[in-house]
Amino acid sequence: xxxxxxxxxxxxxxxxxxxxxxxxxxxxxxxxxxxxxxxxxxxxxxxxxxxxxxxxxxxxxxxxxxxxxxxxxxxxxxxxxxxxxxxxxxxxxxxxxxxxxxxxxxxxxxxxxxxxxxxxxxxxxxxxxxxxxxxxxxxxxxxxxxxxxxxxxxxxxxxxxxxxxxxxxxxxxxxxxxxxxxxxxxxxxxxxxxxxxxxxxxxxxxxxxxxxxxxxxxxxxxxxxxxxxxxxxxxxxxxxxxxxxxxxxxxxxxxxxxxxxxxxxxxxxxxxxxxxxxxxxxxxxxxxxxxxxxxxxxxxxxxxxxxxxxxxxxxxxxxxxxxxxxxxxxxxxxxxxxxxxxxxxxxxxxxxxxxxxxxxxxxxxxxxxxxxxxxxxxxxxxxxxxxxxxxxxxxxxxxxxxxxxxxxxxxxxxxxxxxxxxxxxxxxxxxxxxxxxxxxxxxxxxxxxxxxxxxxxxxxxxxxxxxxxxxxxxxxxxxxxxxxxxxxxxxxxxxxxxxxx
Amino acid sequence: xxxxxxxxxxxxxxxxxxxxxxxxxxxxxxxxxxxxxxxxxxxxxxxxxxxxxxxxxxxxxxxxxxxxxxxxxxxxxxxxxxxxxxxxxxxxxxxxxxxxxxxxxxxxxxxxxxxxxxxxxxxxxxxxxxxxxxxxxxxxxxxxxxxxxxxxxxxxxxxxxxxxxxxxxxxxxxxxxxxxxxxxxxxxxxxxxxxxxxxxxxxxxxxxxxxxxxxxxxxxxxxxxxxxxxxxxxxxxxxxxxxxxxxxxxxxxxxxxxxxxxxxxxxxxxxxxxxxxxxxxx
Numbered sequence: 199x200x201x202x203x204x205x206x207x208x209x210x211x212x213x214x215x216x217x218x219x220x221x222x223x224x225x226x227x228x229x230x231x232x233x234x235x236x237x238x239x240x241x242x243x244x245x246x247x248x249x250x251x252x253x254x255x256x257x258x259x260x261x262x263x264x265x266x267x268x269x270x271x272x273x274x275x276x277x278x279x280x281x282x283x284x285x286x287x288x289x290x291x292x293x294x295x296x297x298x299x300x301x302x303x304x305x306x307x308x309x310x311x312x313x314x315x316x317x318x319x320x321x322x323x324x325x326x327x328x329x330x331x332x333x334x335x336x337x338x339x340x341x342x343x344x345x346x347x348x349x350x351x352x353x354x355x356x357x358x359x360x361x362x363x364x365x366x367x368x369x370x371x372x373x374x375x376x377x378x379x380x381x382x383x384x385x386x387x388x389x390x391x392x393x394x395x396x397x398x399x400x401x402x403x404x405x406x407x408x409x410x411x412x413x414x415x416x417x418x419x420x421x422x423x424x425x426x427x428x429x430x431x432x433x434x435x436x437x438x439x440x441x442x443x444x445x446x447x448x449x450x451x452x453x454x455x456x457x458x459x460x461x462x463x464x465x466x467x468x469x470x471x472x473x474x475x476x477x478x479x480x481x482x483x484x485x486x487x488x489x490x491x492x493x494x495x496x497x498x499x500x501x502x503x504x505x506x507x508x509x510x511x512x513x514x515x516x517x518x519x520x521x522x523x524x525x526x527x528x529x530x531x532x533x534x535x536x537x538x539x540x541x542x543x544x545x546x547x548x549x550x551x552x553x554x555x556x557x558x559x560x561x562x563x564x565x566x567x568x569x570x571x572x573x574x575x576x577x578x579x580x581x582x583x584x585x586x587x588x589x590x591x592x593x594x595x596x597x598x599x600x601x602x603x604x605x606x607x608x609x610x611x612x613x614x615x616x617x618x619x620x621x622x623x624x625x626x627x628x629x630x631x632x633x634x635x636x637x638x639x640x641x642x643x644x645x646x647x648x649x650x651x652x653x654x655x656x657x658x659x660x661x662x663x664x665x666x667x668x669x670x671x672x673x674x675x676x677x678x679x680x681x682x683x684x685x686x687x688x689x690x691x692x693x694x695x696x697x698x699x
Numbered sequence: 700x701x702x703x704x705x706x707x708x709x710x711x712x713x714x715x716x717x718x719x720x721x722x723x724x725x726x727x728x729x730x731x732x733x734x735x736x737x738x739x740x741x742x743x744x745x746x747x748x749x750x751x752x753x754x755x756x757x758x759x760x761x762x763x764x765x766x767x768x769x770x771x772x773x774x775x776x777x778x779x780x781x782x783x784x785x786x787x788x789x790x791x792x793x794x795x796x797x798x799x800x801x802x803x804x805x806x807x808x809x810x811x812x813x814x815x816x817x818x819x820x821x822x823x824x825x826x827x828x829x830x831x832x833x834x835x836x837x838x839x840x841x842x843x844x845x846x847x848x849x850x851x852x853x854x855x856x857x858x859x860x861x862x863x864x865x866x867x868x869x870x871x872x873x874x875x876x877x878x879x880x881x882x883x884x885x886x887x888x889x890x891x892x893x894x895x896x897x898x899x900x901x902x903x904x905x906x907x908x909x910x911x912x913x914x915x916x917x918x919x920x921x922x923x924x925x926x927x928x929x930x931x932x933x934x935x936x937x938x939x940x941x942x943x944x945x946x947x948x949x950x951x952x953x954x955x956x957x958x959x960x961x962x963x964x965x966x967x968x969x970x971x972x973x974x975x976x977x978x979x980x981x
Binding site: 444445448605632633 | 716717719720721893917918919922
């Protein structure tokens with residue numbers, strides 16, 4: 199069958215209807231799972247597997263706060279391999295290049311299915327090549343907690359990497375050699391997984407500021423190292439120096455100002471990505487010039503935002519994920535730098551932060567004439583990322599702005615049709631490129647408001663023409679009909695299908 | 700009108716492709732120092748093809764050719780001079796070079812039946828050139844002069860410094876010559892592309908000495924240069940007030956806010972307003 203955007207959806211799933219279709223449905227919550235276990239310290243991962251009787255076909259979950267420095271998923275993968283468990287299902291909130299050890303497990307059918315919000319590196323390549331037995335399910339940061347609390351994604355055992363923990367199972371990400379800040383993505387796992395194991399390399403006598411709560415935790419495992427927190431910082435969390443990126447960012451900030459979004463008490467989020475962060479920089483300049491203060495910034499938090507908090511330019515930071523070590527330092531110390539769960543951040547059924555955003559700045563791999571955005575696959579069809587919070591924030595924010603070069607490596611970013619839809623065009627308002635700005639025709643108010651500006655505002659069709667005048671019209675890529683994954687919208691419906699290269 | 704003049708190496712296809720998006724007043728496609736000897740021919744070919752399709756939205760197109768003391772300069776001129784460009788930037792320029800270049804350009808313009816007359820912007824990067832800068836500025840095709848501080852200080856055997864003390868005299872002399880002949884004085888590039896504060900200071904020094912433009916080597920430098928070499932909001936408001944008062948008073952000299960206003964101040968105000976209009980500030 200086809201969904202409302204004309205994309206194929208296999209019979210095993212529900213098709214996407216509209217981004218606000220969830221408003222007609224009731225929130226479903228399974229009961230929280232508290233522990234009765236008292237003696238929680240456990241000596242080894244082997245013992246965890248034995249005591250919890252982890253067997254073939256079980257679902258194990260993980261969070262990705264240590265990003266490319268995570269070791270816990272790899273430790274568990276090694277134990278799965280050692281025991282030669284089969285048909286395992288993994289549900290990490292994201293997968294990074296450091297998790298390449300999973301490829302062998304996928305090839306040997308130890309792991310046959312994966313639910314995640316973002317995947318790149320060797321695992322993404324293996325899945326793109328059709329090596330995963332069952333389709334990859336690409337969720338969103340808000341969709342994952344919704345799927346867990348509703349019981350759709352049933353987790354047998356959650357392994358929670360915890361940089362700072364006590365023997366009762368209380369923990370946080372604020373201290374320890376591998377402090378990584380907020381542990382927001384693991385909260386739903388903690389509440390609803392059948393069994394929960396805290397894995398730490400920094401055991402203290404008592405944790406007072408609790409992100410992870412002992413009443414939910416069955417076991418505490420101390421290991422030499424849960425990873426390398428230095429690697430939570432990636433190139434995408436620094437402001438770009440690229441002149442084209444800076445130019446786009448400057449135009450984006452000018453647009454926001456002209457459209458009246460930078461007012462006292464406004465709220466904002468910028469995605470990870472040098473250009474998105476550069477927009478924050480230019481927004482800050484406008485704020486300082488006009489003596490404007492923001493009420494909050496949210497999402498993945500970087501040092502840039504913690505400086506703004508320290509300078510009094512923003513009242514609060516809602517941090518679901520700390521993107522660099524400056525953010526990690528700030529979160530444990532500043533009471534207005536607040537760790538939130540993924541559900542509080544973006545679960546469509548929760549009283550979430552994304553719905554309170556005035557604007558969000560996001561990137562794109564592709565944008566099409568209907569303003570649909572792809573951040574899941576490359577134009578060649580390789581899986582290279584995923585929604586993360588893209589679709590969530592695009593739906594929640596009053597203004598969703600995509601900042602992207604019109605052409606990357608000689609490939610136009612604006613297409614007639616995107617390869618994969620991650621975020622529906624109905625939730626995308628403006629595309630800002632170095633060669634013009636396009637406003638979604640659905641936003642008549644914005645088009646009217648910007649009429650008097652001297653900015654280069656054109657139709658999305660004109661942007662496509664401008665790209666083609668430079669690159670020519672690219673030949674269409676033919677994909678196999680073999681399905682390797684699905685893109686699950688935040689309400690659990692399928693917005694698109696991913697095919698083998 | 701020139702404020703910012705961006706150098707782009709002609710051997711870099713990616714940078715050529717992006718040239719149309721930056722807010723410079725003039726672009727200098729470089730065939731000289733930014734292009735290695737082994738790439739000279741391919742860069743010239745690439746630039747020629749690029750110019751045949753590029754749409755640089757009425758911005759001035761300058762080409763820095765190789766210096767006239769080698770054969771490459773003539774190959775550059777034969778290939779590149781056309782109605783698609785505006786200006787030839789000539790390295791290590793002496794008066795005799797300009798006279799010769801004028802002759803060559805005249806021949807090419809006739810041969811190619813061009814509608815445009817190509818301008819020349821000489822680069823002062825030899826001590827001997829500086830000593831004849833007034834004669835260079837007087838040459839007909841010359842409508843601007845660029846200070847090339849790196850080569851000039853090398854010729855002088857002195858070090859380049861952040862403060863620029865060593866180029867104070869060349870700057871002052873070039874600016875004076877340019878003002879005397881009513882042509883553009885273009886300051887040398889600031890080479891630390893990561894230091895925009897340093898660029899701002901350096902540009903202000905040049906502006907105070909009489910330069911009206913500055914060359915740059917990175918697109919991120921353009922905004923600072925455009926800002927420094929544009930009239931400020933305060934200057935424009937003051938100029939408007941002076942001109943309005945002059946139109947009302949109809950006198951050669953009068954008092955405004957307790958200060959005497961006379962002909963030079965009125966003329967300067969008119970220049971500021973004209974400049975502001977030209978760059979879209981009014």
